Amino acid sequence: MDEGERHGGKIAFAVLADPEKRQAVQAEVALRGLDVEAMPLWQLAACVRGLLADPTGLTAKAFGSDGYSLTEHLLFLVIDELRVANWQRSVDGAKNRNRPARISPLAQPEGRVYGGRKPSKYSDEQKRAYLDRIGPKRPESTPDGGEDNSTV
Incomplete structure (x- = not known):
């Protein structure tokens, strides 16, 4: 496992630990036709980073964005x-x-x-x-x- 996968895993575990953030990520990923449960941790981490880039999305709002x-x-x-x-x-x-x-x-x-x-x-x-x-x-x-x- 390379360094990027370990770092991505930490982000993914942090997201999965909070139910509100987990639901926001699951909802936005489902809108794109993907399944959070089937994703490897590194792919989930990359997905979360991409979702946080949009300040108006559900994931960004769950993480405290003001829009x-x-x-x-x-x-x-x-x-x-x-x-x-x-x-x-x-x-x-x-x-x-x-x-x-x-x-x-x-x-x-x-x-x-x-x-x-x-x-x-x-x-x-x-x-x-x-x-x-x-x-x-x-x-x-x-x-x-x-x-x-x-x-x-």
Whole structure:
């Protein structure tokens, strides 16, 4: 058995283990006039790879596809960025109103800054108290302003 057959067998076993994915593969293979039970594992693996290439098929949906190909997702993202760029140069963009809606299902939700972080629900005092509880002990300060070196 060569390396390709072993790799294909792993894919096929992964598909056969999940009933939902197995039913989707069986349905699509049956539409093409083939029988999953009669296929060798390497042929089933190749068939699954081919079925996953179509993002609108049952198999791709069972594996979590949203129905769009990679090319379509990239096109949506480019259109979104061009719409935002044009909006920024407009009067509405200067006044930060009427921002265009994103059409890409992969786009970040509005209000999230690219690379930004969500504001914390904890105050700075709560964060310091938590870090004091779990972190290493800080040296105590003495009344004259220096550090107390008696405890190590």
